[in-house]
Structures are given as C-alpha cells and as structure tokens.
Amino acid sequence: MTEGKLSRFAGAPRWMIVLCVALVMSLAGALGIVRATRGHLDSVTRVPAATSALSPATDGIENYLLVGSDSRASADPNDADYASMGSEEKNPGMRSDTLILLRYDTNAKSVSMMSIPRDLWVRMSDNDKFSRVNAGYQRGADVLLRTIERALNIPIHHYIEVNFSGFKKIVDAIGGVHLCVPRGSRDKATGFFIGHKGCKLLTGSKALAYARSRHFEEKIDGQWQPEGTGDVGRGTRQRAFISLLAKEAARYIAQNPLDAHNVLDSFAEAVSVDDGLDLIDLARKLRPVGDGSAVSYSLPVTSGWSGSNFVFRLANDAPAVLAYFAGLGPAPVAG
Numbered sequence: 001m002t003e004g005k006l007s008r009f010a011g012a013p014r015w016m017i018v019l020c021v022a023l024v025m026s027l028a029g030a031l032g033i034v035r036a037t038r039g040h041l042d043s044v045t046r047v048p049a050a051t052s053a054l055s056p057a058t059d060g061i062e063n064y065l066l067v068g069s070d071s072r073a074s075a076d077p078n079d080a081d082y083a084s085m086g087s088e089e090k091n092p093g094m095r096s097d098t099l100i101l102l103r104y105d106t107n108a109k110s111v112s113m114m115s116i117p118r119d120l121w122v123r124m125s126d127n128d129k130f131s132r133v134n135a136g137y138q139r140g141a142d143v144l145l146r147t148i149e150r151a152l153n154i155p156i157h158h159y160i161e162v163n164f165s166g167f168k169k170i171v172d173a174i175g176g177v178h179l180c181v182p183r184g185s186r187d188k189a190t191g192f193f194i195g196h197k198g199c200k201l202l203t204g205s206k207a208l209a210y211a212r213s214r215h216f217e218e219k220i221d222g223q224w225q226p227e228g229t230g231d232v233g234r235g236t237r238q239r240a241f242i243s244l245l246a247k248e249a250a251r252y253i254a255q256n257p258l259d260a261h262n263v264l265d266s267f268a269e270a271v272s273v274d275d276g277l278d279l280i281d282l283a284r285k286l287r288p289v290g291d292g293s294a295v296s297y298s299l300p301v302t303s304g305w306s307g308s309n310f311v312f313r314l315a316n317d318a319p320a321v322l323a324y325f326a327g328l329g330p331a332p333v334a335g
Contacts, residue, residue: 044279045272047159053142054274055155060106061327063154064282065145067137067161068098068211098211098238099133101154103325104285111286111294114325115235117301121311122151132311152299152314154326158282159274166270167211168204173266174252176201177245179210184219187212195219211238231312232298239296246289297321297332 055063099116118134125146126139133151136144145156171177180199186192192209194200196219202210214234216227227233253260273279288294299322300315314322323329 043268046275047141047161047272048275050141050145050159050161050273051275053145053149054157054159054276055149057157058155058327061155061325062104062106062157062285063325064102064104064158064160065148065156066098066100066102067141067144067159068167069137069161069163098235099148100235100239101148101156101325109285109288111288112297112325112331113239113294114297114299114321115232115239116148116152116299117231117235117312119231119310119312120151120299120301121306121309121313122147125150130306132309152322152325154322158277160277161272162270164208166266168208169266170249170263170270171202171204171207171245173263174249176203177207177241177248178202179207179241179244184224186217186219186224187215188217189213189215211241213237232301236296236298246286247292295331297324 099118101114101116103112103114105111116133118132120133121130122133122136123130124136124139124143126143133144133147136147141159141161145159148154149156178199179194179202181194182197184196185194187209190209190212192206192213214230216233216237217224218227219225229236249263253263300318301312302315303310303312305311320329320332324331
C-alpha cells in the first residue's frame with residue numbers, strides 16, 4: 001500500500017542522511033567544487049563484505065539498501081543524549097536499527113522507498129535459522145544483504161550504512177532541521193518532545209531521538225496517546241523525513257557554499273558503502289528525494305508471535321509491492 005509523496009509532517013534517522021547529503025554533494029558539484037567533493041569522498045569507508053553479496057545488474061532498476069547502525073561504539077559520554085543512548089558496554093554489538101530499500105528507475109529517473117521492519121521474521125542466509133531481520137547485520141553486512149535478498153526475492157545492487165554519531169554530526173553541520181508536527185508529539189524513551197502543533201529546529205541529538213522513536217505518542221484532546229503502529233509507523237516517519245532533510249541540506253549549502261567542506265567532512269565520517277558505489281552518481285539519481293517527487297511505500301506485514309518473540313511476517317498483499325521493487329511488476333496503485 002502506497003503512502004504517496006513524502007509529507008513535511010514527519011521525521012527520520014541516520015542513513016537517510018546519506019540521501020540528503022548525496023543531494024548536497026550534487027549541489028556542491030553544481031557550485032564548482034567537484035574536485036573538493038571527490039577528495040572528501042576518498043575517505044569514505046568501503047565494506048568489501050557487502051560488495052561480495054550484492055546482486056548483478058538488473059535491467060531498468062537499481063536498488064540501494066540503507067542501513068542505520070545502532071552501535072554505541074562511537075557514543076560520546078559528553079553528548080546530551082548519552083543517557084538515553086547508552087554505552088557500548090551496556091549495549092554491546094551492532095544491530096540494524098533501520099532498514100530502507102531505495103529503488104531508482106533508470107528509465108523514468110524516479111525514486112521509490114520502502115521500509116523493512118527490523119522485527120521481520122526471516123531465515124538467516126548463513127545458517128538457515130529464523131530470526132528477526134535486524135540480527136543479520138550483527139552477523140555481517142553480507143549476511144544481512146543475502147538474507148533480505150532471499151526473504152523478499154529482490155535484488156540489491158548497493159549498500160549504504162550510517163552510524164548514530166555520524167547522523168547527529170551531519171544534522172548539526174547544516175544547522176539543524178526544522179520539523180513540523182500536526183499535534184504535540186513525544187517519545188519518553190528517546191527524549192523526543194514537541195509539546196504542541198508547530199515547527200521546531202532540531203539539533204542532531206533531537207533529530208536522532210525522533211528517528212529512533214518506537215514509542216511515539218501524540219497529544220489528542222489534551223491527553224497523550226500512543227501512536228500505536230510501532231516499527232511500521234516509525235518507518236513511515238523516517239522515510240518522510242528524508243525529503244525534509246534533503247531540502248534543508250541543499251538549501252544550507254546553497255546559502256553557505258564555503259561551508260560545504262564541513263558538511264562533507266561529517267558525511268565522510270558517518271557512512272560506509274560498498275566498493276562499487278559512486279556517491280557523486282548517486283547524488284544525481286536522488287534529486288527526486290529533494291524535490292518531493294519520491295514515492296514512499298510500506299511493506300505489507302502482519303504481526304504475531306513466534307514463541308516468545310513478537311515479530312512481523314509478510315502479508316498476503318506483499319507480493320505486488322515486492323515485484324515492483326524487484327523490477328518485475330508495475331508500481332502499486334496509489335491510495
């Protein structure tokens with residue numbers, strides 16, 4: 001089921017920054033600093049393990065897996081949100097806090113996005129045992145990629161990963177992001193809070209608190225009420241935030257071209273990608289994200305239990321959406 005074009009009333013996390021900053025890099029090139037941009041990108045970390053698990057080229061589409069890492073390895077005890085984030089000691093290991101599939105149509109030059117709930121119950125590609133999909137990341141980028149490719153029967157051609165700390169630095173590098181909400185919104189677990197309808201400038205830590213929110217509440221008729229959709233609702237908010245973030249980043253660079261290097265420095269520290277990804281080329285392809293024409297989809301799922309685990313499974317109407325992202329079917333009808 002499509003959720004239509006991205007709305008301004010939403011928010012998102014770290015890997016989305018990849019999309020936003022890709023647009024920034026594209027704009028930087030248009031402003032005549034391509035050489036400097038290339039120099040910054042030389043320092044972006046590459047992930048050979050991911051490269052080995054990618055699918056061969058698919059006619060008509062390119063799919064990018066965007067992964068937000070919840071590793072606390074780079075957490076700074078001096079950060080304002082350290083208490084809610086936690087340390088590496090208390091939260092060891094790495095899990096994929098967010099998964100988004102981005103589809104680029106090579107003919108129409110259009111972009112679509114689909115969130116993959118991190119509690120989706122799938123068979124791991126390395127041992128054939130069932131687990132939540134986000135557990136695949138802890139086993140390696142190659143395991144995660146092959147697990148998703150097999151579970152959803154879709155090709156993935158490129159891999160982009162962004163960490164918590166890097167997300168915050170990029171938001172702060174562009175002076176924050178203005179988020180508008182239709183009513184008071186909060187998540188007591190992450191510390192996100194906007195008390196009433198309106199817009200607020202979010203720092204990097206506050207943007208991350210919004211992006212990580214799984215216990216989102218809204219103030220309705222004077223009472224705080226759970227939004228109630230968990231990971232599905234979070235995915236919707238995250239995808240919508242991409243467009244907002246992309247626009248603000250591009251606007252910042254346009255107004256402050258001499259400060260582009262600071263944004264690019266933050267980006268280079270935040271992301272890791274497969275060996276073959278050309279980030280300048282990606283920037284050109286992601287223009288629809290910034291102009292609001294990208295289309296957002298939810299992966300149709302049902303909720304239930306597997307033993308003591310609360311999980312999601314693919315719903316009966318999932319094949320149509322998956323066929324579209326696999327390049328084998330038309331775009332699902334809007335509405």
